Amino acid sequence: MDNIYTDLAVERREMYTEGKDVEIEGVSVDILEMENYSVTRIEVLNRNGQEIMQKAIGKYVTIDVPSLNVADQDLKDEISKVVAKEIQGMGYNKDDSKVLIIGLGNWNISPDALGPKVVERVLVTRQYFVNYNKEYDETVANVAAMAPGVMGITGIESMDIVRGVVDKIKPDLLVAVDALASRKMDRVSKTIQIADTGISPGSGIGNKRMALNKETLGIPVIAIGIPTVVNAATIVNDTLDLILDSLKEQAEQGREFYNLLDQLSEDDKYELIVEVLNPFMANTIVTPKDIDVTIDDLSIILANGLNIALHPGIDLKDVNRYLR
Amino acid sequence: MDNIYTDLAVERREMYTEGKDVEIEGVSVDILEMENYSVTRIEVLNRNGQEIMQKAIGKYVTIDVPSLNVADQDLKDEISKVVAKEIQGMGYNKDDSKVLIIGLGNWNISPDALGPKVVERVLVTRQYFVNYNKEYDETVANVAAMAPGVMGITGIESMDIVRGVVDKIKPDLLVAVDALASRKMDRVSKTIQIADTGISPGSGIGNKRMALNKETLGIPVIAIGIPTVVNAATIVNDTLDLILDSLKEQAEQGREFYNLLDQLSEDDKYELIVEVLNPFMANTIVTPKDIDVTIDDLSIILANGLNIALHPGIDLKDVNRYLR
């Protein structure tokens, strides 16, 4: 019924409420506007909200930072702090929590490598707790981190690797970092979503795998993602709208055609585009030219955010020192 | 007047001759159809050809291989051999030629890294000629290779680096390898262009730099390229055409709109799309999801092709042995 794909709760809500005055029944929204960024806290409260949003019941925090992709160091630090605050605000980690950070995605595909790159950079400490046989430390939390790869690389479902490791090391909290797909180019590299509803590896760019969430793992799962691609159909869809807008003022037939397309539901139009595009666009991504470099920057912002959020002794003043 | 960008001579010709029976005056064309590939040899003969083609006077060989992006080893080997034959067919290298291979492009941007990756893999031999003070060898040609980077990385025009090196080592032939932009997604990773008209670094994706060609360097310049991206506007343009085709059979208004758009020249339509897209699509690339892996494969095919073409003692039987 609804095939406009997006990983972002904030985009699902937009699609539904755009141009309307009312909120979705079963969804609460709280928006904080700041100078350099805004935070939208969406909570899907019940079945009705879940059905309309196509998103599981739970909390979705979106941090929108219009200039994140060209951020200077001050803005990067500011956003790491916001990320840390929102992770802590979820309420799942304490100073003595054992945390496992998972970086999902394919490290051989640049815009999909966000998760593995965060894992490379985040401060890992579990080895000290194991080697010194400690349960608690005043300044540092117990953190492990790994990138399970994707099935095309390992032949193993990333979910199976994660579940296997969770069984062995029994963390109290799983944090999963993943690259997302957005509907809009202007969200790519500019929006951070933090949710407590878990993650479905790979769904953002097509293939479904078993989910990572509280039901399947038995521990809370915080999912952190940043859109790094849009799919080609949404680009065409959006452009077509803009073209029609511009044409309808120019000619009678344009207006009529516009009316014709306008009668199609947004979904039908999108389906038509997907149908037309698919034969020659399967497996195509649309991404910023400088995505390799941007992904590096974004992975540092998230790694710093995680380091501040998880370790009691790390604050912004010295967070860049703990980067690997 | 004409802003539909493509690096491929074969696409320029297509745009002009599509649906027409006549060839461009001042352009000769010779097409060879094989089972797995076709070779189109275009020669721009005079000013008139140059103006219409928007391509300098000279030879342009296009090797189209529909399944190159998913080639098995046999096909890869076959295409390396075709590449070698077409390079030799240009008539610029002899067994005792001193050749400098330049890999243009930004190694930090996956689809732009084709040139640097070929340079990494091609057999480099000049050091032996220098160290043993030799002028000629029966089996191996005198080959040097380097990737000059891009101005955003080094602060230096790649052209200046190449000219500086050419001044010092005085090669007889320059071969420049570069990633190209295509108008059509279905040429990406599937078409190899070999030309003797030199190359303008970076022009394929936006910024102009001084050209590398016989005039500016004083030696013949063979340019080898493979399209690895299309720009977003061409995607929208092509999709729109397909949508209109599909709609015009469905409704009166669709047909009328089609007629309206049909009256616009192809260029006007493209310009309209670029105008609409630009504000939110600047610096966006459209590329296959698996481009990082494909670029690796393509760089091996070209490196093997160059090794066969340049070194008298290397043929297909053992060419994979000389890969680095």
Place this chain on the structure above:
Amino acid sequence: MDNIYTDLAVERREMYTEGKDVEIEGVSVDILEMENYSVTRIEVLNRNGQEIMQKAIGKYVTIDVPSLNVADQDLKDEISKVVAKEIQGMGYNKDDSKVLIIGLGNWNISPDALGPKVVERVLVTRQYFVNYNKEYDETVANVAAMAPGVMGITGIESMDIVRGVVDKIKPDLLVAVDALASRKMDRVSKTIQIADTGISPGSGIGNKRMALNKETLGIPVIAIGIPTVVNAATIVNDTLDLILDSLKEQAEQGREFYNLLDQLSEDDKYELIVEVLNPFMANTIVTPKDIDVTIDDLSIILANGLNIALHPGIDLKDVNRYLR
């Protein structure tokens, strides 16, 4: 009592039998001499053999290839075939075996990255068996592969990750690839050991982790390794011997000193050197200058060997086609 570290059974045997006529009781040895390589098949048969060899009961095959580090393509192919034959000779894999290949070691330390690099290159097929719900294929075996990293990177014992994954995907056979330490520089990059006694991650360069073997995992474990480093103490030890040899012919005092040192057991001498070296050599490795490049070549030889050994439809003729 015995602190001369080596991962190679063939070196343990050498230390014991050097200059003697008898074999170790409880150890059987079978040597095959070929033009380009030799194969030594050592079997530790009982407790006595185990104690003297300091190696668990089981089979140890050593392939010595004096020019492996500078091998041309023919020799590389020949050795891949020998590796395949010796893996099959162990008798643990059948055409329908489910195999998990594990690449041990730290991918951030060049000479320790052999295992991860083999895993990157080996043909992985399990995803097709899962996606098409197949149990058996005539040409391709069911193979998965992963590199668990090391505790310093992930905070997780590599053993725990492997055991977790084995629990989930239940392979019939585990193949573990690892970089080894040798006593002699002239074995580095030139010797391949294949054993059926499992592996102790990290032991080769200092830290002990839980073992991967039939007892701990419940399935056979084939360990494949190549020495890529020697430790600094063995270098000094060997050089000292050579110096003394050269000096004893030159002077009375040299001979006397030689006699003095000669009276020390080999172990005491080594201990003395370790003691002297340790304060300023901890964490030092001795490795060939070109190890980064050599590791790449060796990983291809092993990946090809594994592909031939495991997949019924792959033989040497086309094995290079399945490399990733």
Place this chain on the structure above:
Amino acid sequence: MDNIYTDLAVERREMYTEGKDVEIEGVSVDILEMENYSVTRIEVLNRNGQEIMQKAIGKYVTIDVPSLNVADQDLKDEISKVVAKEIQGMGYNKDDSKVLIIGLGNWNISPDALGPKVVERVLVTRQYFVNYNKEYDETVANVAAMAPGVMGITGIESMDIVRGVVDKIKPDLLVAVDALASRKMDRVSKTIQIADTGISPGSGIGNKRMALNKETLGIPVIAIGIPTVVNAATIVNDTLDLILDSLKEQAEQGREFYNLLDQLSEDDKYELIVEVLNPFMANTIVTPKDIDVTIDDLSIILANGLNIALHPGIDLKDVNRYLR
């Protein structure tokens, strides 16, 4: 006559003055001891100094930082500042200098990749001066940077590439960064040498190339290096001394042997070791196990030092922001 290789002026001086009270005639020395580091400023003043030091006439600043390889962020920042001060103290760069930074070494050999890694990270600005046609900027100097590779990779002398680029872009100052060889393991990753006498690419690990200095290029050349390897012979040499020290107290024969070796000059002993080692140690390096990671850290310290030294508007407060 003297074959104990070292790139460090401070080690040459040590060899000569060790255990003596007098300074070398023709060499001036100034030592600054600080809490975390010391700075030794050596100036070779005349021919006599040059002959004894085996180092060209000019200034050599050595910054010794005993815990540099395990530095925390405060120490790293402190050392970047010291590096900046010593570069400026050389007196060759002004706010409007055009500077070319060259990263020498082979990026495929981990301990040789220091120069290329600094070049990757240093702030490059020349493109803005070119694109905006500016001669001077109040906050940012005109800096270009490139890594020419090594002859084994490109077939081209790195010297030729550098001279070619210098000819084209005509900088006022060349800064060359290179990995060095030290005699002592305890200087590896802990000592920074800054000299104004230029550099001979590759000499540190064996092969001689044409020098980069004021005579050959016509502009001042500052060379910055950090030892990242020692050669195997020096390890054996040093260990042997320690062993003899320990043995001479234990036995008459030990003492006699010690006396025998003591009668050999240091050079003869070293030569003997090299002779014995060479057949099986050619091309071997001795380096810290974690060199890949350490090189990354060191390249950041040097890149920050260069950014502070060269750009008038960058100081330590914000220097980490300009890292790439």
